[in-house]
Every structure is written in C-alpha cells, then in structure tokens.
Amino acid sequence: MREFRGEHTVVVKLDALEEVLAYCRDALAYDFLLDVSSVDNMGDDPRFEIVYELATTDDHKHLRVKSPVGEGEEVPTSVHLWKTANWHEREVYDMMGLQFKGHPNMKRILMWEGYPYYPLRKEFPLAGKPSEMPDVAFSGVAPLEGGPFVTSPGADRVRGEPRAKGES
Template sequence: MTGGELLAALGKLFGTKIQDKTEFRGETTFTIAREHLRELAKFCRDELSFDYLVDISSVDNFGDEPRFEVVYELYAMAFGAHLRLKLRVSEDDPTVETISDIWPAADWHEREIYDMMGLRFNNHPDLRRILMWEGYPYFPLRKEFPLAGLPSNMPDVAFSEAAPLEGGPFVTVPSTATVKD
C-alpha cells in the first residue's frame, strides 16, 4: 500500500469526521473536530502504521474564532507517508485531549504548548510548565504578549550576579534570595 492509498483509506473511513482536507506539495492535512482526535490518532497508529509523531505545534490566530490551532505531524516509516492533523480550539475552552498515551513523544510537546500558549491537555499524566516556572502568569507565545516581555516576580532563586535590566523577552524582578556558601 502506498502513502497515497493510506490517506485515501483514512479519508474514506472518517469522511464525515474530517472537516477539511488540503494537499500541498505532496502533504495532506486533515482538519478535524477535537472530539475525534483520539479516535483518529489511534486508527492512524494501529491500522495505518503512522508510527512516528514528528511534532505537535500550536498557532495563535489572534482576532479569529476559534483562536487556536493544534497541529500534529505524523509519519508512517514503512510507507514514507506524511499526514498532518489539525484541530481548532476556542479561547473560551482551550482544552484538547492528550495523545501522550498513544504516542509517548507527545508528552513534552503538549507540555510546551501548555506552557507557552495556555492550551490544556486533558488527562495528561504530568501537565506542568516545562520552560517557565510554576505560577508564571503569562503565556509568552500568544500574540498579545509583548516582545519586550512583561514584569513579573521570579520565585525565590539565588542569583550569583544581577540579571540584565529590561533585557530579553521575560522581564523579571530578582528575588531577595542570596547564594549560600
């Protein structure tokens, strides 16, 4: 079976659950409703041999509704087939079901999207911030986040030297903790 035949079979079986299909430079993108993600993901892995989750990314379409998109890049190594699954997520309910139990590689991708965009992955085994500290009040990859950053208090972390003033995307106020000898 070729990659094209795999994707045709997927389109035929899940036709009503696929909201949109686009082809660009030999790659297929299926836009699906988020409630069908796990069903489609399991089918792609178990029945169509999409054994490699290449990436998960998110897009902030600020000003549009639904505001966010989550994009899953899949690859079937046996057939050399690429598949992109895309789903739209509303700002009012920024949640998606985890697929980390289907593809373990999704674990840190989902955590990064949660940390940087604020999208929550239901039933994720360890959904906590991965780059920013717990309690950080902002989501730095959202479009409304300013390039110069926003002032925020860092947790009590000892500094060995002063942080640059107003430099970088995350403006911080050093804590009063000191380095212990």
C-alpha cells in the same frame, strides 16, 4: 484532506481528534509523532489550532492533523498513543496555555510554575513582561553575545568544555 506542495493535512473537529489520531497510528501506521504545536489565530473563533505532525518510519510518509480549539476548551491528550506527546503537549501548554485533558503531568517545562503569561500568544508583547523569577542567583550578559541569561544558585561554570573557539 488538503494537499499543498506534497504535504497532506487533515482538519478534524476537536471531539473527533483522539479517535482520528488513534486511527492514524493503528490503521495507517503513523507510528512516529514528530511534533505537537499550536497556532494563535487571535480574532478568529475558535481562536487556536492544535497541530500534530505524524510520520511513518517504514516508508517515510508525513501527515499533518489539525483541529480548531476554542478559548477554554481542553484538547484530549495523545500520550497514551505516543509517549513523545508528553513533552510536546507540556510545551504547548507552557507557551500557549492550551490544556490537555487526561495528561499525566500537565505542568510547565520552560517557564516557572506560577508564571502568569503564555509567551507565544499574540497579545504577549515581543519585549516580554516584567515578572518575579524565583530562585535566581543573578542575571548577566550571556557568553557569545547571545543576550541575557539567568543562572541558578550553585550553577557557576568553573570547569567544563570551552563554549567558543579559542576559549579554554
């Protein structure tokens, strides 16, 4: 276990990850999964890290569990331990391309199905890559000077709450 500025991190091998996470939940009372994320260490072997942020709800302890993941390796799902892992693991898959073995619904949530890239990988350019977007009515400038946005057919904003002060 490593400690840095009051935060504790445990690094485990991928084949022990599921057992360690279950131990943290059952024996150490880490009953809340805050987040699952990943790190792209392009150029290193193994290339990726999977990171679990755990907490206890009774005494507010925090624990980070990390595991190295090689290109093409599958990470065991933790959905059976924490239901919130469902969304977090799908987000890691969608943005980084890591697969979760045993996940009940491993499909994209932010990018559309068939999108060929993983935007948080280091080789993905900051400017993005051109690709076809299915079922898009139009693209335009986002309100509040937030950049371009995309709408779906039938999603015009006719009535609703104001988006900015003074807008009605």
